[in-house]
Amino acid sequence: MARVVGAAETAPTTYAWQIHTEDLRVKAGRRMAVNGLDLKLDTGVHGILGPNGAGKTTLIRALATVLKPVGGELTLLGRSPGGRGLKALRREIGYLPQQFGFYPRFTVREFVEYMAWLKEMPKAEIPGAVQRAIDRADLTSRADDRLKTLSGGMVRRAGIAQAIVNDPRILLLDEPTVGLDPAQRMQFRSLLRSLAGDTCVVVSTHLVEDVATACGDVVLMNEGRVVFQGTPAELAAAGDGSHPGDSPAERGYSAILGRSR
Amino acid sequence: MRVLRIELRRSAALWAALLTVVVSLGMFYSLSGPWWKGTSAWTSEWTTLALWQRWLLLETWPLALGIGAWQGRRDARSTMDELAASTPRPAWQRVLPLVSAMALGQITAYLAIFFVGGVQVAFNTDYFPLSWVPVALVGILSTVAAALLGMGVGRAVPSIVTPPAVAALGLAGLILLMGTPDDQSNLHGTVSQAIALLSPNLGTPHAAFSAVTTQVNLLQGIWFLGLGVTGFSLYAATKRKELALLPALAAFAIALPLFPNDRAGVLRTDPEAVALVCADDSPRVCVTRVHQDSLGSIVGPAREALTMLAKIPGAPTAVEEDTTAFNARGPHPRKPGVVLVSFDDWQFASRPRDRILIGPDASCDSWAQTLQVYANRTAVVSWLEGSFRLPYRDQDGTLQPLAESTWNALRALPAAEQPAKVAELRDGSCSG
Numbered sequence: 021m022a023r024v025v026g027a028a029e030t031a032p033t034t035y036a037w038q039i040h041t042e043d044l045r046v047k048a049g050r051r052m053a054v055n056g057l058d059l060k061l062d063t064g065v066h067g068i069l070g071p072n073g074a075g076k077t078t079l080i081r082a083l084a085t086v087l088k089p090v091g092g093e094l095t096l097l098g099r100s101p102g103g104r105g106l107k108a109l110r111r112e113i114g115y116l117p118q119q120f121g122f123y124p125r126f127t128v129r130e131f132v133e134y135m136a137w138l139k140e141m142p143k144a145e146i147p148g149a150v151q152r153a154i155d156r157a158d159l160t161s162r163a164d165d166r167l168k169t170l171s172g173g174m175v176r177r178a179g180i181a182q183a184i185v186n187d188p189r190i191l192l193l194d195e196p197t198v199g200l201d202p203a204q205r206m207q208f209r210s211l212l213r214s215l216a217g218d219t220c221v222v223v224s225t226h227l228v229e230d231v232a233t234a235c236g237d238v239v240l241m242n243e244g245r246v247v248f249q250g251t252p253a254e255l256a257a258a259g260d261g262s263h264p265g266d267s268p269a270e271r272g273y274s275a276i277l278g279r280s281r
Numbered sequence: 282m283r284v285l286r287i288e289l290r291r292s293a294a295l296w297a298a299l300l301t302v303v304v305s306l307g308m309f310y311s312l313s314g315p316w317w318k319g320t321s322a323w324t325s326e327w328t329t330l331a332l333w334q335r336w337l338l339l340e341t342w343p344l345a346l347g348i349g350a351w352q353g354r355r356d357a358r359s360t361m362d363e364l365a366a367s368t369p370r371p372a373w374q375r376v377l378p379l380v381s382a383m384a385l386g387q388i389t390a391y392l393a394i395f396f397v398g399g400v401q402v403a404f405n406t407d408y409f410p411l412s413w414v415p416v417a418l419v420g421i422l423s424t425v426a427a428a429l430l431g432m433g434v435g436r437a438v439p440s441i442v443t444p445p446a447v448a449a450l451g452l453a454g455l456i457l458l459m460g461t462p463d464d465q466s467n468l469h470g471t472v473s474q475a476i477a478l479l480s481p482n483l484g485t486p487h488a489a490f491s492a493v494t495t496q497v498n499l500l501q502g503i504w505f506l507g508l509g510v511t512g513f514s515l516y517a518a519t520k521r522k523e524l525a526l527l528p529a530l531a532a533f534a535i536a537l538p539l540f541p542n543d544r545a546g547v548l549r550t551d552p553e554a555v556a557l558v559c560a561d562d563s564p565r566v567c568v569t570r571v572h573q574d575s576l577g578s579i580v581g582p583a584r585e586a587l588t589m590l591a592k593i594p595g596a597p598t599a600v601e602e603d604t605t606a607f608n609a610r611g612p613h614p615r616k617p618g619v620v621l622v623s624f625d626d627w628q629f630a631s632r633p634r635d636r637i638l639i640g641p642d643a644s645c646d647s648w649a650q651t652l653q654v655y656a657n658r659t660a661v662v663s664w665l666e667g668s669f670r671l672p673y674r675d676q677d678g679t680l681q682p683l684a685e686s687t688w689n690a691l692r693a694l695p696a697a698e699q700p701a702k703v704a705e706l707r708d709g710s711c712s713g
Contacts, residue, residue, distance in 0.1 A: 084367040110369035121360030125291045137284045138368035138375060146283070182364075 035098025038062055038190060038220035039083060045091035045244075046075075046082040053078035055244035056092070065216045067231030068224040069273060070241035076224040077118050079241070080194045083222060084115040097189060111140055114188030118195050118224075120179040124168035128159050128178050131167055135182040149185050156214075157181035158207060172199035180208070184215070191221045197230055209234035232256070232269035240276055247280040284378040292355075292379055294386030297348040297428070301341045301390035306397060308340065319625040321486045324401035326571060328551070331413035332486035332493075334394060335420045339455050339482045345387055345424045347448025349431020352383060353516055357439030362519070373517045380429065380513060387424040391417075408571045412492035412551055416483075419501045423481035426509035427451070433515025437522060455480050475540035479504060479533075483547065489571045490604060492551040500536040507532020555604040564588075565599035572602060572624055579622075582634035587620075589638065589665045593704040600637060615641055635672045638662050640707035652680060657706040659684035660691045664703050 039061040046054040053075040068076050081087040082094065085101045097112060099105045122131055132153055136146045154163050157177040162170060167178060176199050183191060197205050212234045215221055225231060231238050232252045240248035240255070248255065252269060259271030263278065289295060309316055309323065316323045316333050323333035356362065365375055395417060435443050458480035478497060507528040514525035541547055559567040560580040564587045568576045583600040590596040603621040605614055614621065620637050622629045629636040639658045645651040655673050659680070663669045669688055675681050687706075694702055 081363075086363060086366045107369040110367060113367060115364065115367040117363045119360055119363065121362070121364055123291065123355060123359050123361065126287065130287045130291065134284055134287060135364070135368070138365060138370045140369045143283075 033098070035095070036060075037095070038097060039222070040095040041093060043092035044079075044082065044089055044094055046078050046087055046089045048075075048078040048087075052090075053244055054082065054089075057241075057245055059239065059246055059249075061220055061222065061237070061239075063216065063218055063220050064236045065212045065221040065223065065234060066237045066239055067235035068222060068239045068241060069226065069228060069231055071277065072226065074241040075244040076226075076241055077194055078244075080115075080192050080222065080224050081117075083190070084113060084117075084192050085110060086115075107140070111186065112189040114183035114186060114191040116179045116183040116193045116196055120175065122167050122175070122178065125166060127164050127166050128154060128170070128181070129163045131178060132182050132185050136185045139186040141186055149187070153181040153185040156184060156211060158204075173201060173204050176200060177204070177208075180211070189219055191215060191219050193221065193223045195225060196223060197225060197227060205230070228265075228270045228273050229267065232267070240273065242277055242280050248276045285381055288378045288382040289385065292382050293348050293352045294382040296386075297345065297352075297383070298386035298390035298393070300348070301344060301387070301424075302393050304344060305334075305337045305341055305390075305394045308337065315485055319627075319630075320489045320572070321625070324398050325405050326489040327399075327402055327406070327409060327413040328416070328492060328554075329486045329489055330395065330398040330402050331416040331420070332483060332491075334391070334398070335416060335481055335483050336485060337394070338420060338423060339459065339480075340452075341390075342424060342427050342455060342481055343448045343451030345427035346431040346451040347444045349383060349428035349433075349512070350435030350444040350447045351431075352379070352428075353432035353435025353437075354439040354441075354443065357436055366519075372519050373513075376513075376517045380432070380516070383428045383432065384425045387428050388421055391421045391424055406571065407574050408554065410492070410551060410554060415495075415498040415502075416493050419498055419505065420481060422502060422509065423505040426505040426512060429509045429512030429516065431512070433512040433525065436516050455482060458482075459484070475537060475542050478540040478547070479537070481505070487548075490550050490554045490569065491548040492554070494541070494546060494549050496539070496541060497547050500539050504532045504536040507536075550604070557601060557604075565601075567600070568602040569604060575624065579633045582632075583620075583622075583637060586634045586637035592665065593700045593707070595704055632672075635662065638665055639672055643709070652683060654709070655680055656683040656687045657709060660688040661703050661707045663688050664691055664699065 037060045039059060041057055041059045044054055044057040044059070045052055053073075055075070057075075057079065068079065070076050078087065082089055083096065085096075085106065088102075094101060096109055099109055101109055123134075126134065129150060132150045133146060136150055141149060151163075154160055157180045159174065159177050159181060162174060167175060170178065176196065180193070180196060183193065197208060200208060209230070212221060212223065216236065223230070223235065232255070235252065238248070238250060238252055238255045239246055248258070255272040255276075256268035257272065259265065259268065259273070259275035261271070263271040263274040265271035265274050315321075316336075320326070321329045323330050365372070368375075431444070431447055434447055458477045459482060478501060481501070483493065483497075507530075511525050511527070511529035514528065515522055518525050554569060554571045556570045557567040558570055558573045558576060559565055560576055564584055566576070566580045566583045566587075568579070579600075587596075587598065587600065597618050597620045599619045601616070601619050601621055603614065603623045621641070622633070622636060624630055626636065628639075639662060643651075643654045645654060659669075659671055659673065662672045663684075669685065671681065671684060673680060691699060691702055691706070
């Protein structure tokens, strides 16, 4: 089915960065998990790396407009999330939380459809968009199975399907590769690359290899701040044989973290 | 609409409806209780159907509460809130399909039970008042409110014990509030009887002649509306859940002081229902509008009895249906010159002619007195018919000899004195 492309979608963007933060501070509970973070992200796939507790999930939650920053600037698609523009902004966001919650009695199709409805997609577009998202997440053959019957990896893919159902301009994936087997992981990377053209994809992970192979841009976080931003090649170049790690990217990761401490 | 369909399929809504129907009809059809008895049986009149269905809420209201709580736990268990918080749709809109599905389930169940009774009522009476409509509407509102309240509690306290706990608490509460004001409620003598009206159960219907007062319908409507809004807010609210209690508290504060404190304020006699409809010609034989369709079957026996009674002095000249509830406590009313009959009196229902001949009921303190009254009345009937016949069932054989001796004594009197004696025996009540 042909999709009608609205004027808003073809209009040129009036902002330089899809995601722009300046001195961003976000609390996770009482702790200032993101503390003075500056970030500029364009379209493409951005991998957020960092040790546990670096503030990756808190950053993603703030970008998903779930958490409200306590200080600094946050601009998504040229708009500050809040007030009247929030609803419109949220329609452009796809989000896969680290703890992906779902209704186990729903089928994959029903769940993705439900999420499309929550994202206030136009009624007529929903069935087609749901099918496309399920196909892209490679769940076509399980589309009418209940979520509770799916394996962990398939549930993760259902989570990806719901995140991309609204063709988001900002796609936030928190630990999306957890539970995927190697073949699914490769498939996931190619899915990421196919999205890179017009979407700002932010993938948080602690698996350095995921980032090195799938992302065009790497952001390394530590203690709530960005300590490195560059290409995977630049990340690899930061380290040498003296740093711990099994691959150039991992050695670069260790080198930068070691320096920032 | 598509999401509503998904929720109908995947939520407990339809299961809840099925369970409610099974429990309700199971109760009525597997047990023989007052719901099958006489003119206030649940299938006899529209009003008694509506009231019996409200009585059923004693069981199904806590059931709705428990199933609602079970359903309400879903969101807390699934941790969907994180995902939902990133979407543009407001929280209250998000819960709307599920809430609608649960409400639809409750409404469907209520109407299904009503339908099963209603088909039978339609065959049993041709009196169709509209006073039952608000009674049924308040009943439906109360079950929807119960489901919503359960959902709200289930979400606020998503423990595995929440559903059985709220159902048990609900049942205990309703049992505590059971009965109508002034009518032996379990709270008798402790607090204002008006508090019993917080329960959707209005007590056992006593007669087909009553209608629930507008005041009670309205106030109970407000109360359950408040309860439902509180349940919805408790379920939908993502923060400041304590504010959700306000609608219920407000409804409580409005309704409780205004609830009537006596039975008369709850159930009024429906004047249209008790209006007498009389057969053509004389002697006069009248029944209430409610039982108009039975008039044809009793007018023959009633006139035959009146004609037979004409032989005695001061004989009644008319038969009328008693418009007070037959089961109501207190002495049965009498009306000079008129035989008052009730369709709830099994003797009248099976043998109307005998019942009229026998004379008014006498409530005696001892069995010996009752037996003497029965013997006297047997003599009356035998005298009127010209030969000895027991109009009662003589279960242990004690009535027959007593009645025969009374009958013989009556016959031994001079013929001129007999009619006066018959009249005396027929009218007399208990004596030693």
